Amino acid sequence: MSDKTANTQQSSGTVQTTGHAWDGDLQEYNNPLPRWWLWCFYGTIVFSILYWFVYPSWPVGDTWIKGTGTVDYTVVDKGTGKEQAKEYRWNTRSLLLEDLGAAATDPQRKAMLAKVEAADYDQIVKDPKMMEFVRSVGKGLFGDNCAACHGRGGQGVVGLYPNLTDDDWLWGGKMAKINETLMQGRKGFMPAFGPVLKPEQLDDVAEYVLTLSNEAQPSEASARGKEIFQGQVGGCYYCHGADAKGLPSQGSANLTDKIWAIVNIPALKTPQEKQAALKTFISNGVNNTRVMPAWKDRLSSTDIKLLAVYVHQLSGVK
Amino acid sequence: MSEPTPSLYQKRIQIHPRSVKGQFRNLKTGVLVLAYLVFFLLPWLRWDRPNAPDQAVLYDLPGRHFYIFGLTIQVQDIFWLAGVLIIFAILLFFVTGLAGRVWCGYFCFQTLWTDLYMMVEKWIQGDRPARIRLDKGPWNREKFIKRGGTYAIWLFIAFWSGLSFTMYWVDAPTLVVDFLLGRAPYAAYFTTFFLTTTTFVMAGLAREQVCVYMCPYARFQSAMFDHDTLIISYEAKRGEGTQGRAKLGKGMKTREERQAQGAGDCIDCGYCVQVCPVGIDIRNGLQYQCISCALCIDACDTIMDNQKWPRGLIHYTSENALQGRKTTLLKPKTVGYGVILTAATVLLIWSVVTRSPYTGMVEQIRQPLYTQLSDGSIRNTYEIKLNNKLTAPMTVGIRIEGLPGAVLDMDSMERLKLAPQERIKLLARVQIPPVQDDSGKKNDRDEVTFVIEALEGATAEPIRREVPFYVPEGD
Structure with a gap:
């Protein structure tokens, strides 16, 4: 069968070879490619040459052939929300800008933004679609602006940046308060008691504060500390309140709960360590170390509103 | 070497297949009509579906929903597509192992569209001899009108095929209106234009070259063949006799006269070669170009009927049968494919039926x-x-x-x-x-x-x- 096939494929009747002979008699059949195939091949070569001119291609000296292709994209100003049409030569960055512009000017996104802008906080929280949108956009905003200090998930760093996921808020955890914090910024302050109180008094106050959250048992020392705390000697109650639960208007900490934002008491093992750490903190106070910048000049009010809702849902304070 | 310089590139020899009538032609035409009815009309079929598009079969890519009659498929169920593809692949293995290139001969869209294009060609330009004459003749008014007419109808078929394909992805009536008014999406124009071009080129101009040079299935199907696979073959013993095939001539008319002189039943009329859409001679045995379209069987049967000789000089058989051995259909290979095919189908149906809402x-x-x-x-x-x-x-x-x-x-x-x-x-x-x-x-x-x-x-x-x-x- 194979002999017949080979023969009949050649209309002339004789088998055509490529014309070479190796080792005297070794020859190769000529099975030519179809001509259209050849022309398609030439076509691809022509295409590749045109491609060089349209897209960035060859390096030339310290520059390169930049190509005639361009990309049109839209830039949205973060502050004013103004859209501006731009054009730049084709490269992958232009394509990225095109995608970013398309996302920022997406009609569905714009409609949703307008809806969130118009709604008040209670409406947003009750609307699953709006909350989905806020969490999605807010995650990006938070990542760009807040995560550097507060961490990707808002968990903060004990001693440096507050944890935004718990329910303990120095300046108030309602959305309106968070919005205010974002707009104006905050500056935490506590005077240094080192120069005011004697070391023994500092020990006593520290002991008393530890008893407030059951980190230490009441003792004579804590009783002395209470007098200093609640009296004119220390005057701690001015800011922390007589019940030591803090005053959001002052940004003073609630000393009776389990959360320690600055001194990581739960991480310390022995009562001595806890007391010593707290004493050091009380004598040094807080001055210019806990500052939240104001965002009203950096972000649009809509972005701040989105962030306020986003941060609030991290903590979920009712 | 004394041979002339070999040509490295082969010029195509135009094939002008002749038309033929017969049972396989009828079967092929039946498949063709059915396939076209489904392909061209399905997008127009409506389906009552509250809160969703009313097109019976619609693949809504932007919405990520695929509507197939009563079934709505979401993106997370897209693995069913993998299931369908696996089933099709195994079905191809199963059928090819058993019955040869049935897909190529009867169902492949290249075959179907080429068939349709040839019908148009025959309708306008006439059958094989007329087409050869026209092809060789000068570009006169007749050739211009006939060729132009053929191309125009081909182009319309190609366009409507492309547009029909596009209709599966958007609402069909809206698309047709939008398309003609120039306000359809860019993707619709691109898809339609692309398929119009490929349909015209592949079915009108390239034809058998697609099967011979481009199609990967054509090549790997031979790997599924064995000696029991159904193939179309020429009964060489009967056709050639002892002295080879011979034309009808004086003293060579009846079967008895021919057999007495050692001539076979093949009268070398060449009809089987003329009807072949890939331009081979089936009498040379099994060839890789053969798409098993069975038109040569119809051609030969027509001749045998005329001669009042028994049919089947070219027929469906197997390598084993040709060698005089028994053809076994129930083999581990076919049973294995059959079991996998059944299991995959049952699994897919089970998965679709028990889908969660x-x-x-x-x-x-x-x-x-x-x-x-x-x-x-x-x-x-x-x-x-x-x-x-x-x-x-x-x-x-x-x-x-x-x-x-x-x-x-x-x-x-x-x-x-x-x-x-x-x-x-x-x-x-x-x-x-x-x-x-x-x-x-x-x-x-x-x-x-x-x-x-x-x-x-x-x-x-x-x-x-x-x-x-x-x-x-x-x-």
Whole structure:
């Protein structure tokens, strides 16, 4: 069968070879490619040459052939929300800008933004679609602006940046308060008691504060500390309140709960360590170390509103 | 070497297949009509579907929904497509191993469209001899009109084929209007133009070259052949006799006269070669170009009928039968393919029939893993993704199980009405009271089970998702 096939494929009747002979008699059949195939091949070569001119291609000296292709994209100003049409030569960055512009000017996104802008906080929280949108956009905003200090998930760093996921808020955890914090910024302050109180008094106050959250048992020392705390000697109650639960208007900490934002008491093992750490903190106070910048000049009010809702849902304070 | 310089590139020899009548031609025409009816008319079929498009078969890519009659497929069920492709592949192996290139000969769209184009060609330009004459003749008025007419009709068929394909992806009546008014999406124009071009070129101009040079299936199908596979073959013993084939001539008319002189039943009329769409001579045996279209069988049967000789000089047979051996159809290979094919089909049908009306996924938010609240209780947060796969609204309820004292807080979205085909992500907070026990286990990883139930609008088994719940590490 194979002999017949080979023969009949050649209309002339004789088998055509490529014309070479190796080792005297070794020859190769000529099975030519179809001509259209050849022309398609030439076509691809022509295409590749045109491609060089349209897209960035060859390096030339310290520059390169930049190509005639361009990309049109839209830039949205973060502050004013103004859209501006731009054009730049084709490269992958232009394509990225095109995608970013398309996302920022997406009609569905714009409609949703307008809806969130118009709604008040209670409406947003009750609307699953709006909350989905806020969490999605807010995650990006938070990542760009807040995560550097507060961490990707808002968990903060004990001693440096507050944890935004718990329910303990120095300046108030309602959305309106968070919005205010974002707009104006905050500056935490506590005077240094080192120069005011004697070391023994500092020990006593520290002991008393530890008893407030059951980190230490009441003792004579804590009783002395209470007098200093609640009296004119220390005057701690001015800011922390007589019940030591803090005053959001002052940004003073609630000393009776389990959360320690600055001194990581739960991480310390022995009562001595806890007391010593707290004493050091009380004598040094807080001055210019806990500052939240104001965002009203950096972000649009809509972005701040989105962030306020986003941060609030991290903590979920009712 | 004394041979003339060999040509490295082969010029194509135009094939002008002759038309033929017969049982296989009728079968092929039947398949063709059926296939075209389905392909061209299906996009126009409507289907009553509340809250969703009313096109019976619609692949809505932007909406990520695939509507096939009563079945609505969501993206997460796209693995069914893989199932369908696997079934098709095994079906191809199974059928090819058993019956040869049935796909190529009867069902392949290249074959179908080429057939249709040849019908147009024959209708306008006449049968083979007329076409050869026209081809060789000068470009006069007749050739211009006939060729032009053929190309015009081809082009229209190509365009309508391309447009019909596009109709499967958008609402068909809207598309046709928009397309003609120039306001259809760019993708619709591109798809239609692309398919118009390829249909015209492949079915009108390239034809058998697609099967011979381009098609990968044509090549790997031969790997599935064995000696029992059904093939179309010339009965060489009967056709050639002892002295070879001979034309009808004086003293060579009847079978008896011919057999007396050692001539076979093949009268070398060449009809089988003329009807062949790939331009081979079946009498040379099994060839890789052969697409098993069976038209040579019809051609030869016509001649045999005229001669009043028995049919079957060219017929469906197998290599084993040609060698005088028995053809075995029930072999481990075919049985194996059959079993896999049945299993895959049953699995797919089972998967489609038992599909759930909605999906619910729960993912833990891992930054932070847990949060300690002011009263010492521990909270973990989760993201819940819900997807209503129905084209009707449904209500979903979410609760938790398996974690003592745990409270679920979803800002009163624990019970939620989902719009038809709505997808949504929700936040869930799970809180447990302060961990008091110092004697018990000091595990830092617990588990909580989310139960997502269909409360209204659908009946289904609740979805249960067990996810980790982290608490601070014990000392």
